[in-house]
Amino acid sequence: MRVLKLSGQVVALAAVAGLLGLLVWRVTHRTAPPKIGGPAPTFKLERVDKPGTVDLASLRGKPVVLNFWASWCVPCKGEAAMLEQASHEYSKQGVVFLGVDWHDVTSDAHRFLSKHGVTYTTVLDRTGSIADRYGVAAVPETYFIDRQGRLVGVHIVGTVVNQTEAFRRGVEAALHS
Amino acid sequence: MILRLAAVVVAALALAGPAAAACVHPRTSLNYLEGQIMCPTCHTTLDQSDSAAATRIKVYIQKRIDECATADQIRAELVTNFGAGILAAPSHKGFDLLAWWLPLGGVIAGAAVLAFGVWRWSRTRESDSDDPPTKLDAADEQRLDELLARLD
Numbered sequence: 005m006r007v008l009k010l011s012g013q014v015v016a017l018a019a020v021a022g023l024l025g026l027l028v029w030r031v032t033h034r035t036a037p038p039k040i041g042g043p044a045p046t047f048k049l050e051r052v053d054k055p056g057t058v059d060l061a062s063l064r065g066k067p068v069v070l071n072f073w074a075s076w077c078v079p080c081k082g083e084a085a086m087l088e089q090a091s092h093e094y095s096k097q098g099v100v101f102l103g104v105d106w107h108d109v110t111s112d113a114h115r116f117l118s119k120h121g122v123t124y125t126t127v128l129d130r131t132g133s134i135a136d137r138y139g140v141a142a143v144p145e146t147y148f149i150d151r152q153g154r155l156v157g158v159h160i161v162g163t164v165v166n167q168t169e170a171f172r173r174g175v176e177a178a179l180h181s
Numbered sequence: 182m183i184l185r186l187a188a189v190v191v192a193a194l195a196l197a198g199p200a201a202a203a204c205v206h207p208r209t210s211l212n213y214l215e216g217q218i219m220c221p222t223c224h225t226t227l228d229q230s231d232s233a234a235a236t237r238i239k240v241y242i243q244k245r246i247d248e249c250a251t252a253d254q255i256r257a258e259l260v261t262n263f264g265a266g267i268l269a270a271p272s273h274k275g276f277d278l279l280a281w282w283l284p285l286g287g288v289i290a291g292a293a294v295l296a297f298g299v300w301r302w303s304r305t306r307e308s309d310s311d312d313p314p315t316k317l318d319a320a321d322e323q324r325l326d327e328l329l330a331r332l333d
Binding site: 013077078107108109110130131142 | 221241
């Protein structure tokens with residue numbers, strides 16, 4: 005009887021310790037936005053615009069403009085033309101524009117790209133896990149990555165249309181740092 | 182002849198409409214599905230969210246319902262598109278089964294512990310009542326007799 009009682013107490017203590025451990029793990033593993041100057045979280049995602057995948061690591065050596073968007077996002081519609089134009093403008097200097105479609109219906113994403121004439125590469129973040137690693141809470145958000153794979157310049161939250169100066173500074177930082 | 186042909190075409194079109202609208206199985210509904218699907222950006226079920234993402238998914242579900250897709254088909258398409266996290270409840274397969282069985286196991290284990298506790302408690306009470314009355318020693322017995330004599 006004593007052994008049974010002791011075993012019960014051990015099991016109860018282990019359960020409480022397990023729950024406490026889970027709580028501590030959850031609190032300490034909360035995703036914070038990556039720091040500017042730090043490494044850009046890597047990913048390999050399926051393309052939306054055509055079959056295949058894109059590995060961010062394969063773009064090392066090129067400045068990258070990383071834009072998180074979704075077809076249901078109204079401000080994303082507003083900035084699509086500007087981003088497309090900028091992608092052409094900066095392509096001569098080797099800047100790669102990469103769109104990351106966030107929590108979206110694939111057919112809607114296709115329609116969005118076609119309607120807004122987006123020609124630069126776009127990948128699909130189905131579960132939002134990559135956006136989570138970048139600390140994206142809402143779209144659009146834009147990051148700039150230099151040739152060494154570091155986040156540089158600024159992190160633009162919201163449409164780039166209203167933040168053209170920050171956008172230009174971000175691209176310049178990606179090009180020259 | 183032309184009039185007859187036109188009449189046949191009109192009749193065929195009139196019949197084709199309802200036939201196309203009918204499904205071979207009972208049609209599911211948005212109301213039924215929106216409590217089972219999560220809004221990926223706000224982490225509530227679709228019926229509790231009016232966010233842009235939730236609204237778009239509701240439109241998609243309604244479109245698929247209109248196209249006669251079954252609830253299972255729609256759920257499967259959404260899982261393909263957004264991942265398993267889009268479902269409000271875990272699936273009944275593999276590791277996800279734990280989510281269904283663990284609470285049940287917990288309730289059974291709790292009931293067993295409770296039953297055991299009650300059984301032990303009732304046995305302790307029984308054995309308490311079976312104990313013979315404690316015998317007084319000679320001094321106490323004498324004191325008791327004196328007290329009773331005084332009361333008389």
